[in-house]
Amino acid sequence: MIKNILKTAFNNFQAFFVTWVIIIIVNQLFIFGACFAPYCVVAALPHTFVIAVLINYFLNDEESNEPQKLVKPESDNQLKFTQVENNIEENDFEETEIPFCPKCGSAMVLRTAKNGQYAGNKFWGCSKYPNCKGLLNI
Structure with missing residues (x-):
């Protein structure tokens, strides 16, 4: 589970980093009383990191990360996206x-x-x- 959470943060690094910076700023303003001294910011890094990783994981869940394929409907000229069927089970692979x-x-x-x-x-x-x-x- 932790491996998947960190993998999501790594795959979406830009979104994760922006989220982390916003959380640090909000944290410093409301929790630490607008203290932006280096020791205050360093004290905030561990718990804001965990919060940013979890927010990134739950906002970018696995269902939304699946590839989509383009399907052209027959009736109108608008393009629609549908989910690609993934028949691979989690237990289909084993580590060797x-x-x-x-x-x-x-x-x-x-x-x-x-x-x-x-x-x-x-x-x-x-x-x-x-x-x-x-x-x-x-």
Whole structure:
């Protein structure tokens, strides 16, 4: 959850930064009694940062960040936007560590066997193939 919140702030950095500056100014005016001395501003940074991150996250929720596609209606000449259907589930991907080649130490690449008795099976192959033929079965 925290990872998603920070990711949203990073992806919308300009909006987040403007929000943070506005919150600091409002905070200094109303909470700290118009104190803009450096020690007052520094004291306000942590909690105003958290507030700005949360506001940015809830204003830019995931539904509004999905790509939209342009659809031209048949009846009139106005263009309308509709949401693109995203059939990818959150659990469709799993995090994997990329192993290193047992022969040369290079990073390995996930590959699928195309020929032979193992056709269709996945395996880790060396990224320096054909110079190195190291592989790991899954």
